[in-house]
Amino acid sequence: MNGWNSTDSRLFSWTYDSPEAGSPDRNEALVYFMSQEEAPPPLLRQELKDAIVGLSEAKVFAAGRGEAEVLPTLGFNPYPQIIIAGLGPSGADAQAWREAAAAAVRKALARGIGKLAIMTDSVGKTESDPLTRIRALTEGFMLGSYYRQTYKKTAPSRVLLEQVKYYVTDKAEEAKLQDAIQTGCIYASATNYARDLTNTPGNAFVPETMASEAKRLAEAYGLECAVLDDKQLLEQGMLGLYNVGKGSIHPPRMIVLKYQGLPEWKNVLGLVGKGVTFDTGGISLKKADGMDEMISDMGGGAVLLGVMKAIGEMKPQVNVLAVIPSAENMPSDRALKPGDVISTLSGKTIEVTNTDAEGRIILADGVTYAKQLGAGRIIDVATLTGAVLVSLGDLATGAVSNNDAFMKELLQAAERSGERLWQLPAYPEYKEALKSSVADIKNSTVNRWAGAITGGLFIGEFAEDTPWIHLDTGGTAYLLKERGVDPEGGTGAMVRTLLHYIVH
Template sequence: MKHNETIFSVKQTDLSGYDGWVLFLRQQELEHLVWLEPKLGETIRRLKERKLFTGALHQVEVIPTHGLFPTPYLLLIGLGDSSPTPLQAWREAAAAAAKAALKSHLSRLAVRLIGVNAGDDLNISTKTQIAGALTEGFLLGSYRIKSYQRDPELSASLLEVAYYDDSERVGTEELKLEAAITKAKIYAKATNYARDLTNLPSNLLVPENMAVEAQKLAAIFGFECIVHDELEIEKLGMSGLHHVGKGSIHPPRMIVLKYQGTEQWTNVLGLVGKGITFDTGGISLKDPEGMEEMISDMGGAAVLLGVMQAIGTLKPKMNIVVVIPAAENMPSGSAFKPGDVIPTLSGRTVEVLNTDAEGRIVLADGVTYAKQLGAARIVDIATLTGAVLVALGDVATAAITNDESFLKQMLKAAEQSGEKIWQLPVYPEYKEMLKSEIADVKNSTTNRWAGAITGGLFVGIFAEETPWIHLDTGGTAWLWHERGLDPKGGTGAMVRTLVSMIVG
């Protein structure tokens, strides 16, 4: 889906032509708007007295200026009462501003960057961090899902955001501010690209379409791209992927993207993403209610394509191999069945107890193949389990690792990006639950206890001794209602965290 490009700029003067002036306000600042036209200041104070706008986080009020200000409208956006304001609060406040602007059909916004009050000032480090956070928030908050209606309702677009800075140092700081804004745009655009892919109807995104999407990225950014079709998948021994995909008329694909940022192909980071383009559960058929969400079961693959879009632009000095096992999990006469024992690329065999636990089987081949392609560390990301929703709801992504120092890098990146990750335990008793009497491992436990943990540990078996992190976005890749930065539908959760971890 093609989105209108939002122009960001840094300006010192001249607010003519802008539809709205965005005021980000902490709760304690509502009584100190001494620089604002008195009648407008009085209006804001009355809103506070009536508790219509108190400056609470996510609170929004749009008021007309009636010619008392250079812009026709003021957008009052609450920041809460924390001081200093966390960067995530700035992101969420900007997202709220974007949504309010679009609802009011305001396309061009100006934002005071030096602080709310005329006497406020910020050092350049803080200012660039805030500018970056605001830029992410504006772009993520203004995301709109594509409409397939015959006569879609025309919607407003956020065309321009100008950061107004009348401090004396703006000229010397402008390049740093513009660099921060540019980087934030890359992160947000990559996230929105992942959202677009996740939201595609499953009839428009089958494994072959996903391979074509990867090839498009490769052509734009010069990546090496390898796509193995169903015949090559069998020939190479990727039997896990073969068995999961053989029930569909749309055959599976094993997709590889390689980015080489150093002279030697060493210290390679492997990224493996689950690419189940639709999941019916197979023979272990899902409940039909809510099954339409299963267009998002390729959310892990979408995230990695988003990450590679950002990597192609930022060009870090490191080596990355992305592996996406893509398939449809469908019931048919040729589908794999409960009770089957299937081989995998690693040589290990899997006893199938539940065909709706298919993602871990394709990831097993994906992780093994990433190692064969040189990965020295591996992150897999997948909408792996429904059990993660029971544990963490749709708020946090679950993480499992065999290397605590590796996970610390991920957690630091998540903190910087404002995305939530919670580490799950890997006690030996959980691994015991995956033992099979007739195969090397079974793909599901009989009582389904600790499902998010055992699902992740299944994948970890195939990572072996390679440093590995598993991210289960089964709760965070898709939302039924918009919240904060995230829209209803595909969220692109973990794109910004992964890019931050890679780029630093």
């Protein structure tokens, strides 16, 4: 019996047949998965097992996480080539399967192989059940096959992933099997979409572009969308966002997407995403080295658009509000200056001591607006600080919260997603560094100690008593080198964690 996934029937399928029953073409490979403690897969001919052992003895392939190799079968298998992918130590979790799938598909595409057949039960010991495993594999194949768009005169020749077929032996219920593949597809597709947005050059993606993309999503998936322009920001008192964006020829926008999956607009989760489409630092100008990476400073907003895309596809029974304050932080004769004191939608005033700490200023208005629109709990996502990179490197997203129970739920969602999330302390003493003698709060501290924490706590002042979590993706939203399921460039970090929290 064969089945096709309803979300992307062009890509994923499954069969209960044996691999020997198929007629693979030259562009197809059969994928096996191995843990480090296990012998080569028993279904293989002895000649191929010996070849795998030889790779291990030559220290070419040790079945570690992220390892994969392609072997020609030389007529010893119906498939012209096989791919072996490592799961690391025995007892592989879902993330190990994601990483193995990503490694396998990258190796396949590099060798010109666009069709894969998967032996999902090719290891004996695993911590994940078959359906969780297939969902993780689906995510891994889609995430690992991601290509960053180029703008070269002659486009590079690339082999794309054409087909993935699962050989399933456990006779899982068809509806559950289809749901596992479909969910994996949607989560990975949302992440890849956020990656595309994050990687878009700053000259092609300005606040108005971000607003247009939100409107396109709303139309495509039946969401409600509202966009406030710079004049409306002034009228409504959103002066934090207005002042950050006023130095650019591309005026700021406040973008709102609303999904109502419950009969009443209550129990609303508010998502607030930083949408700085390019950050020069403003008058407090950044150094030239690495400034090109600031195309990713709208990574928080990109994550929210990815999340809302997935929610629009899945239609869960939840209420979700996405608020994206979007601006371009530029130096000019109109730009915000160090020493300025500005008001915000909340009525609180900010002493601007550093115009390069602009993200927290626009998020202040975003958080207040989310509360006004009915959010009962709030998660903000932002490439907020370089300090989080100093603290956690590019391996984990930092989190600050005013509600430990809320935070615990999100940490559990991150564990399920395979994304790394680390809670930072929010001791009251840290807030002392944000006190101002001329305004309610200042946007940057004198010595920048604990910068990831104080930056988050600045936003928390505007959340007030509303349960709130701040996610600082300053180290994880954009990578300089491919790692695990993530590519070089935009990663879409936290899309899948948020979806695991929202949809379960």
